[in-house]
Amino acid sequence: MSKDQNYSEYSEEGEIDQEEMVPGKKTAVLVDGILLNGPTTDAKAGENFVKEACRLIMEEVVLKSTNVNEKVCEWQPPEQLKKLLDLEMRAAGEPPHTLLELCQDVIRYSVKTNHPRFFNQLYAGLDYYSLVARFITEALNPSVYTYEVSPVFLLVEEAVLKKMIEFIGWKEGDGIFNPGGSVSNMYAMNLARYKYCPGIKEKGLFGLPRLILFTSAECHYSMKKAASFLGIGTENVYFVETDGRGKMIPEELDKRIWQAKQEGAVPFLVCATSGTTVLGAFDPLDAIADICERHGLWLHVDDLLKRCYSANASYLFQQDKFYDVSYDTGDKSIQCSRRPDAFKFWMTWKAIGTLGLEDRVNRALALSRYLVEEIKKREGFKLLIEPEYANICFWYIPPSLRTMEEGPEFWAKLHLVAPTIKERMMKKGSLMLGYQPHRGKVNFFRQVVISPQVSREDMDFLLDEIDLLGRDM
């Protein structure tokens, strides 16, 4: 606090009205030359800007999201896009109409992840109910740390978790919505470690034997990140061999566990995967659970959460509050501020019901089966593996390679096909589909259908378009 502050209180020059008679009213207060009366925000201008922007979002995003004739993306390389967008932040602010034009440009050059033909990652199209929930969330701007500041959203999260636990078939359980799968994997690892040795929370890993976790070679890459972040080390993630379908082989798991024990290390966790990232494979959970039981290993999360993370921050989680503080779940998470992610799921669930959710899953699987049959029928398309779920991995073999023997030259050439077709589809903006190499297999496309806005026509288009873009190769 500056000692030489210029603190003064006086009436504004020339301002004479009745209200001046009321003490404290209309008295301009200045501190260090700054007028402190009233809010400084121009609420009317702000409100109008929000209204105009909402109209723009409605027209340019929501209404266009189901139109397959719109482009999926408006590709521009980074240097070009920098020239097209006015990104520079200046000393003075921009007027509302300039900002609205900027918003329009942001929308224009952004990838339309809601588009029925955006298949690049696991997106489910535009869900109107989830979108409304997220608009409400952003407008209310809650942070789910305590019941006091987030009463509705904590109850919503509780209701969703309760229902999910019911569906799993558990009698009891607890949980928390996380920002994503990577963070969830970290939680799982931390919980397993805490179960092995609760003292880790205070003592850390110092002086402990080498801890080993087991996961399939097909697991999500976040397992390695988690092991690195949590101080376990990526070399202490033992990858268990998978079968031809990408499923963990239980006998191999058992062998790896014995190997770790012989090395003098301590197995503490098995991370099984139900639906691997690339192939969509399901590890055989029953057989894995039996092995975990025999070795006394952790297979999944439970309600140790709270004891494990609690840091008892007295400034946030006062125990002398006037309500049931068990609703203050903020101390369960590694974050402090946290969005109510359960709310969007809850809104969709309320809107379409359990049966509606079920229909979506069934239809996605039926569409996957349709696509698989089409891939089998069509010349130049080849499945990497017969899928057991919604992940469909396939190569497109252009005419020039169709008669070639499947030797090193063939694979080297095929490896270049998917990147080229991807480049062409993005520049055209007709479609977005992911590709990757995987465990010795050259670049292939991966399609995962999950959106209720996707139809059989889109599946046909997908194959037609790949063929159209690649047939000259």
Place this chain on the structure above:
Amino acid sequence: MSKDQNYSEYSEEGEIDQEEMVPGKKTAVLVDGILLNGPTTDAKAGENFVKEACRLIMEEVVLKSTNVNEKVCEWQPPEQLKKLLDLEMRAAGEPPHTLLELCQDVIRYSVKTNHPRFFNQLYAGLDYYSLVARFITEALNPSVYTYEVSPVFLLVEEAVLKKMIEFIGWKEGDGIFNPGGSVSNMYAMNLARYKYCPGIKEKGLFGLPRLILFTSAECHYSMKKAASFLGIGTENVYFVETDGRGKMIPEELDKRIWQAKQEGAVPFLVCATSGTTVLGAFDPLDAIADICERHGLWLHVDDLLKRCYSANASYLFQQDKFYDVSYDTGDKSIQCSRRPDAFKFWMTWKAIGTLGLEDRVNRALALSRYLVEEIKKREGFKLLIEPEYANICFWYIPPSLRTMEEGPEFWAKLHLVAPTIKERMMKKGSLMLGYQPHRGKVNFFRQVVISPQVSREDMDFLLDEIDLLGRDM
């Protein structure tokens, strides 16, 4: 993939029109009895729902956010609120009008964190520009992993980071926007650890000496969470004593470092705080930096980020893409999917300019000074400490305690005052302000002014209202 699938292709009964002549058109495709033609979502109904919900959000949240006559909260205890809200998810979905009523209830019973008199946590009121950016984000639903799917938002993040690095005065730098301070502290800790021993990424902490980090006793509680999560252990967070203003004492830091070394442990990180959570104290960075330099200790983040987190997930971060893959920053973060958090800040910066941001800071500090002077003037209010920044910690001493000697009975009784006033303000809905005990000091209120919508009148109201609610105690 089920072997006994019922795969059929036929024309819908009774449907005869010209389009049937075009092969593949209007041909109903069923797989396992599920019709695959066209999207299943009712887009019109969905669009109308979004429109109606936007109107509701505008009226009930945006337009009311600046009105101090609106209640800050509509308090209901958990069991009561559960009865008021229809939280149950059922087999069938609910119709749009029921959903809209639900949305209205959600808004009604949620705390209005935008309200000019919500001071419970560090909120800055409703920022119209940030809100629009967040609406756009939710509508476009991007995830900032690669340039390919998030071109605009990656460039925006780069522009904001560049500008921030410029303001700090660095010639170069790199960074990433994180979901919050807790996660950022974890990154800092992980980077420091990586600097001390890059092999930790692969080998983990096994076999390493005990690692020690130093932070002030006033630090954010997330430091302990981070130490626990990263396998360092909370006992290996050495808290350095602070002076009367809550600042780390450099000489004490030096002593603690020597102590750790004598114990055979390895100091690796000093976490200084610029603006502590409760008191708003600034650690003396220059003196701390000198000590860190002498001991070879890490004081803050740098651009080791990428090497440190990279897991090189080939399915996401293909190196054979047709554009500059240095824009695919997803591998820098511990998350995979990630929201473009820089975008909302960018939009506000664009809208009000650097000068507008500066004005906000200056006005918040001036309002803080005003409040401090008022606290000093008024009977029954007592500053905990002369603030140096925007955090103002104070007690309200009700009339019955004003003549009492400041002994154990006084403090025991004063400890109960803030919780009671807090309960009353929440039940009335007039104001929300946080309180906490802190390092031997009994419960006190903490006010941090940051919102441009807050005025001198709100500061007066804050003190008037506390006095009104507490004067009978």
